[in-house]
Amino acid sequence: MLMLFLGIQLQAQQCNYSISGVVRDFHDGDALVNSTLSVNGFEIYALSDFDGNYKLEGLCAGTYTITITHPECEVAEFTVEVAGDVKRDFKLEHHTEELNSVTVKGQNLTKGSASSAAQLLQTDDLENYSNASLGDALREIPGVSSLNTGSTVVKPVIQGLHSSRVLIINNGTRMEDQEWGVEHAPNLDLNTAANITVVKGASALRYGGDAVGGVILTQSPKAHAKDTLYGKTILSGASNGRGYGVTSTLMKAYESGFYIQGQGTRKRSGDRESPDYVLSNTGVSENDFSVGIGLDKFTYGFDAYYSMYDAEIGILRASHIGNVSDLVRAINSGEPFFIRDFTYDINAPKQDVRHHLAKLSMFKRFEKAGKLTLDYSFQQNNRKEFDIRRGRNDPSLDLKLTTHTLQSNFAYDARSDFKADFGVEASYQENFPNPETDIRRLIPDYEMYTFGTYATASYDLTEKIKLDGGFRYDFSEIDAQKFYRNSSWEDRGYDVDFADIIVEQFDNQLLVNPVFDYHNFSGTLGGRYQFANNWDLKLNFSSASRAPNPAELFSDGLHHSAAIIELGDLRNKQEQSFKTSLELNGQSGGFTFGVNPFYNRINDFIILEPIGVQYTNRGAFPVHEYRQVDARLYGVDLQAAYYFNDKFDIKTSFAYVNGQDLDRDRPLIDMPAPNVNTVLSFRKAEWNNLNVSLRNQSVFKQTRFPNNDFQVNYINESGSEVTETVKISESPAAYSLFHIASSAEFKVLNQSTLTLGLYVDNVLNTAYRDYLNRQRYFADDLGRNFRIQIKLNY
């Protein structure tokens, strides 16, 4: 791609004018080294030097088109009028990595803001997780952990926060996939992303003001503007669960900037296994595909994109329990009560989720002003949850969430030292819980309207100091229609506070129409100081404001796998976070490191906490209620690497979070335990690019957890009445796992590369349970897993 013509080649013309200047990154104004500039129709070339300077010489008076290429940027064309020596600086749109991974030096991490703590996962890292989930891949990043339901439902946790507090932006569109539920994994196929950025905080205001935890941004592969057809296929197999996966991507691009691409994934796995037993009913079947078409010129373009995600996910059979004494039995026995032989069959309890995303976007670039984009997206999320029911096999929960979003952004980038974004966003959302389930609706029928507007800016104070800031306002209105049992309505005191919203009374239920408005304000302010080459310091303050989600407002009912009755509260207001984050990155010789301490104060933090016990014909159930408390989280993410030579290196990362409920002065529930990841790698390019690494993953015991244990009276198996403490609070013991990964590349046929990967997860077949796995009461986590992966680039 790089043509190493340095200097000039003169045409046989009597011309000696020149064009000179600097080539810079469109976004951050950094000089771009090694850009190739060519004058269309003439054999005149130049290459930009280390400071981005170039000079094209030997031009006559006239109008020329200059094409600039750079390995990290989109090909750009500019028209220049020459009537003498011309000074002209160019800016290139800096794109992230292509399908065929190119080494990217200046990673595009400006999605949040220059001052915010953010990290990028590249194609290579993501490909290793081709047959796993988004949440699994993101754990590579220090400070990102996951909240699991077994091994198949994996939700990312950023510095201790998850679900509605973490926004997932799929190729520019905010995912509306019922993310409020702790058992709802992101409905997104990892293989659609070329790279993923994690912003640890609320500073990515363009995408939403309610990112109390952070933002996860996936980006689809971008087409090269040249006539080409390329693709890749990854085949995966795993011993644990006898799973397999296929994913294929195909891209056809034209020099005109037009492209068309398609991608599909199929994953299948049967029951997974812990070291000692089969985890019955933990199979997965997933089919996803996406198609895209578009035109990508430098000054204008459009994209049309559609993706579908369809997954059937088995939930551990033994985690479906009837009452608290079932839970006591499960905790005491230490083994699942239901174990059957391996099968690919997925029975109830299970989830069947389907997500459609269709998106139209267009942009126009205005010279000396910036880029205007307009996006429309449509999303439909259908979630069916199947419980074990008497006499019927249909879902007990069937929700259809439809969202339309319209957004527009104007990015001002005419000056190299000052950039700004302004935008507006509006959405309409409708939730339809299907009454044919014959089960009372967990989440009611509702319509929601939102409107948001924001402005963000960054300014280069000096060469070394960048400042940035932003502000966002969001309005949302939720208009719900919900049935309450008369007894629940009165028990919650709603008959006093909300008597005016009753629509209709029935025998033992009533229909109400709550309409709530929320005004949310969020902002960010920060700076980045590059005090030496390869050393920088970032400081960022951000405040996010999040309106309560439908579960926090409206839940009232039994939550099966936990045997807990969960109650929302119509009185819940929005929560507001104030986060300070500091990040220091440095390099000295072969040693690099990063330190990211943070402090997050959250007012009116919505938590689920126990308030008592409720008796039914099925026995007693603990009742948990969504309440608001003031909370604070602090912690640190550390990473360090040492490169011994071109063959060996060692990398290690550590993450710690400390969460405290300030009102009750006790720890917050479900905070990730401190953990250390260390990878020792060996590579040798001469041996087919052989890569071998040994990873140690050590998770400490979480010593800080709230005591939610409760007492239950029941008649035990031998007929005597006993009082027992149900120990739901205690965290599992610390554990340490070893994983091996290896890969090598082979040239096959003429233009293709085959990469063969062999992996062993949990090499020692260690039995362990994780504090952030909701099935830790019922079964051990996954045992040893041999995996093979064959990747073919063509």
Added chain:
Amino acid sequence: MKNLKILSLLFIATLTFSSCSNDDDNTPELINEEEVITTITVTLVPQTGETVTLTSQDLDGDGPDEPVVDVSGSLQAGMSYTGSVLLQNETVSPAEIINEEIEEEADEHQFFYQVGSGLNATVSYADTENDYLTNGSTNPVGIDFTLLAGTASEGQLTVTLRHEPNKGAEGVSEGDLSNAGGETDIAQTFEIVIE
């Protein structure tokens, strides 16, 4: 290589299918849950004398109201009672008899009657799966049972219904819960007096 690309394209194409439908209605319809067991009635009919009924009624299901538990009278010492259990959903009218569903899935259900310490009584099963399913199985279901009241005493009787218990496990067919597993559909305790 070209073949691979075509194959890849075919693979993507085969995954391409979609579904779309929209059913809108402005006022959501009322759901009366059919599977809720609001009422448990255990009827104990003696050879002579007064029938004793044990009831537990919880009309709001998982709602905040507690079940109302009632025992109609005391048992006669030394008397053998013919027992049966009736499960109903009284949130719908007429009340739905849940027993029918249990009988249809007799092989996946079993009642357990645990006699608490202090109470001098024994319970034995009086039915088998075969009574409902004609499947030849002699495993008990427990809709019908026999209760033999011993000497005068007081104590608790706990009625448990398990869904998908391990009926083959040791002691389960004799009514021992220890190895039964499964998940609990009902569990209610009654205070019994034998006079």
